[in-house]
Amino acid sequence: MNCQQVFDRLSAYMDGELSASDRSAFEGHVASCTRCSQFGEEFVAVVLALRGVARPRPPESLLDRLRLPDD
Numbered sequence: 001m002n003c004q005q006v007f008d009r010l011s012a013y014m015d016g017e018l019s020a021s022d023r024s025a026f027e028g029h030v031a032s033c034t035r036c037s038q039f040g041e042e043f044v045a046v047v048l049a050l051r052g053v054a055r056p057r058p059p060e061s062l063l064d065r066l067r068l069p070d071d
């Protein structure tokens, strides 16, 4: 998976619509790609939070942008 594919799948990933293999490729890319990491610590924080790896809550502005349910 390349950076463009990650961006294209971001919303699907957030909605849990990716297949297991796509999700694995997505997470693997974000974890290893400098460019995607630099896309924003916000982005990485959301990904990690969704995986239950990180405790910090993403900023509200990002939640709004990604339309995540606010629980």
Ligand SMILES: [Zn+2]
Pocket (backbone or CB within 6 Å): 002, 003, 006, 029, 030, 033, 034, 035, 036, 037
């Ligand atoms: Zn990338």
